[in-house]
Amino acid sequence: MSLTDDALTYIETIKGFMDPDEGRALYDMALDVLSGFPQALSVEIGSYCGKSTVYIGEAVRQCGGLLVSVDHHYGSEENQPGEAYFDPDLADPETGGMSSLALFRRTIRGANLEDVVVPVIAPSRMASRVVRGDFGFLFIDGGHSMPAALDDYRLWATRVMTGGVLAIHDVFPNPEDGGRPPYEIYKLALASGFFEEIKVVKSLRFLRRL
Structure with missing residues (x-):
């Protein structure tokens, strides 16, 4: 199943930095992974005005879970x-x-995702102490300082369930293309032995938990 024309038109009105090809890849991957984990929890670190939230949320809704x-x-x-x-x-x-x-709340309301998306209004480190359990899908697109990126990876990625997927945004191997922290945590994930890369779409990397 693909995103409807109405959903795509709505997404175009949302402020944000998510490339359309990357957004569709987020939707497709979340839908594929979560279809194998009915009602599994999904987590997004960094939502800004909700563009990526709608891409993932549409997939989560179809699988009966929560984001x-x-x-x-x-x-x-x-x-x-x-x-x-x-x-x-x-x-x-x-x-x-x-x-x-x-604007984020307006986005979620406009996408009719208020019964799917659970906003946690807190820094990543604080939120990690109250959000429990393992996840079928995790998307990291939070702060791009090294301390923030390391928190997002170390506190959340270990909780992706076996067979689940970790997605990291703004991964730029060439330093001239963008900041280094997302690339550095991407390398940490690969070096950990717990993740394998399964797909690349522009600056978006998908890694499956082994």
């Missing part, structure tokens, strides 16, 4: 005022920074 979306919604380093990826529409006058929470 836990972890994000403090204050943005990554590059999303702050004065930085390259700051969006004035998301400026938060109360903090002087940014907040994507209101």
Whole structure:
């Protein structure tokens, strides 16, 4: 089953940095993996305004599961005022920074995914202490500093169940193409002996838990 034209049209209206080819790959992989794990929990680390959440959430809905979306919604380093990826529409006058929470909730409501997506409004490290169990699908697209990326990998990837899939976004082998932390945790996953790479779509890497 593929994404409907209505879903694709809606996704195009959502703010975010997810390439359409990568987004469709997320949907396809989540649907494929979760069809073998009925009602297995899925987790997304880093949702921003919800574009990737809708891609994954549509697959999760079809498989009867839930998607836990972890994000403090204050943005990554590059999303702050004065930085390259700051969006004035998301400026938060109360903090002087940014907040994507209101737009994220509007996105999920507009996609009719409020009965599928469970938002956890907290940093990755804190959320890892309250989200329990193993996962069929894990998507890491959180903070791109080295400490943040290491937290996302070390605290969450070990909980992907055997046969489940870990997806990592913004993996750039060439330093000129992007930041290093997602690439570094991708290499850690491969070197661990617990994951094998099964698919590459642009900067998106899919690894199956052995």
